[in-house]
Amino acid sequence: MGALNKIDMDDVPVLRTVARPKLTMLSLDTILLGDCISAMQGMPDRSVDMIFADPPYNLQLGGELLRPEGGRVDACDDEWDKFASFEAYDKFTRAWLAEARRVLKDDGTLWVIGSYHNIFRVGAALQDHGFWILNDIVWRKANPMPNFKGTRFTNAHETMIWCSKSEKARYTFNYASMKALNDDIQMRSDWVLPICSGGERLKDDDGHKAHPTQKPEALLYRVMLACTQPGDIVLDPFFGTGTTGAVARRLRRRWIGIEREEKYVRVARTRIASTLPLDESAMQTVPSKRSAPRVAFGVMIETGAIPPGTILTDLKRRWRAEVRGDGTLVADGARGSIHKVGATLQGAPSCNGWTFWHVDGPDGLVQIDEYRQRHLVAAGL
Amino acid sequence: MGALNKIDMDDVPVLRTVARPKLTMLSLDTILLGDCISAMQGMPDRSVDMIFADPPYNLQLGGELLRPEGGRVDACDDEWDKFASFEAYDKFTRAWLAEARRVLKDDGTLWVIGSYHNIFRVGAALQDHGFWILNDIVWRKANPMPNFKGTRFTNAHETMIWCSKSEKARYTFNYASMKALNDDIQMRSDWVLPICSGGERLKDDDGHKAHPTQKPEALLYRVMLACTQPGDIVLDPFFGTGTTGAVARRLRRRWIGIEREEKYVRVARTRIASTLPLDESAMQTVPSKRSAPRVAFGVMIETGAIPPGTILTDLKRRWRAEVRGDGTLVADGARGSIHKVGATLQGAPSCNGWTFWHVDGPDGLVQIDEYRQRHLVAAGL
């Protein structure tokens, strides 16, 4: 009996990990069913070019959370995300990191994604294992779930850590591709991408989401395009529904996925089997679109462009309002945002405060939108 | 000889930390010259409302050892940012965090800012000390320094961790102010703000920047507006050029700064002395409904605003209920408070009766919360 039992020979093979002698050869484009630490123990030293890891976040959620309209939030309360303590989580983290480090080629890189619940512990463990952090990348979600109770800031991002095995490692970074992907401007450490929803979100037979934390393919697309070459081997030790495998296949990279839950493996197999590799020509360049950033009026106050206490007026000086420290306006009989106060004073259903309000200065009336334009220019946006 | 030698009595006093017996009283709006751990040891337990900490980022390893206990470094370069190892940095971090935790009020909050070089170690240490992370906030720099060599992604952000002393702490979060500051949309965990440059950037006599990591006032403005009230005490154990003090003074908060380097203290003193507090009227913020006085629905009946027998309906006129003399409602199959009846009829777990129910009058539907607002205004509340 070998190290792994091959239980399927279809398009996307699935191997069941049984014991742990090292394989002399890697099975590529394959899902290993089992615990990631054991599975990696069966892999040779320095055998993969990149590792993308989306480990449990250890969310530590409380009771159920209700939306304002009464609905229930479908939280990630799965058993695989529960740990007894930070110590238990650290022990688990350091164990899989040790194996990941061993199977990674010396010039390979490791990516880990997490949230504030776990990412600090993961980052500290990485450094303790000798990994050299190259960047921390912020995935700014275009459409995050709001904070329903108004108790904190909207948790609108997740963090990825990108690191090499050592300070001197000669890692792959496709600088030119990243710049091209970003309209010929250097790719920054913050990426704005939508969450995984719509047709991309995999559903089970009941129509429920197949996995609570499926990542968008766009995220993996950018990661893989940045740090690997076609033909490189990408390992994902927390494979889930196989986003890493699907994108690897699309981008003509080789891949290995490890997943403990059989139900996720089934979903991943079907998904990857139906994913088509991109045309080689299509892999050359990728279009991108940059939309104008939204600037809140409050930023004008914070940056000192319009100090609190400033009196604003409309073009015909019919109404006046005073700017408050929190970016709201106060006028005779109205208070609130620049838009709301403008609408109330005029008795109009709505109002664009940016064009309605002006600062009455030495040079006459200056529309506050003028300040916003200056801010955008100064910020290089 | 007292714990601190007062060496200056000007507008912004500077106290030199000498020994460490606890002070019975806090000196406010003051800079303490000395190592932050020693200085905090001279402060009482649970004495400050908020701490903003911008510790050394440990940007370079392999430099000379800086003793965690705080041995002074006289050099004019940035020796304060060098640590011999992660262990040394951790030891230093855990030492100042322990004092910060002791000095912080039980319902106070702590902010720490850092980059990928140090923030993961700081975050893990926070959690190990029992702090409860509320958010990690990404300061997305509008105009970061490019990566000149093209070897990584442009390092375009820094990370702040916001935490309370415990999971159950009742911390201050001015939700309504934050929402107002962001054009009436919940403030997110990613903040786009320019770096500190131009006239705000302090220069020394040679025209060089006075401090290598001066933070923009806009950043502190948002932090302080979010988590403190006017009059609250804000401590900054790594004061530098005193951005925290300047913004605190502007926003009419009290402040304490600790700084080891005399040259930075000089710059900070001049800066803060020339900062003007904002007008009190400009400090008024949007009152939150949670802090508004409670009004029982029965008062609406007692004052005659809504007479018994009035028929209430929801916005879509799907349900009807009749007002009783004691302030309860009676509907088909339900009776009780405005909230309970609304919840029962909808089959919802809960319901805000004030916003659910309406009076169907000559001017159309009027939300009963409208009556409550009128009552509050009339009562001068």
Add this chain to the structure above:
DNA sequence: TTAGTTCTTGAATCCATGC
């Protein structure tokens, strides 16, 4: 067919007070 409206949902550490 289209345009407008309503409904659903996403890695979430998500209430405050009084008895």
Add this chain to the structure above:
DNA sequence: TGCATGGATTCAAGAACTA
């Protein structure tokens, strides 16, 4: 300390539905 109760609280995207 636990339980009952009042009543505060949501953004964007895509699908489903309606006129």
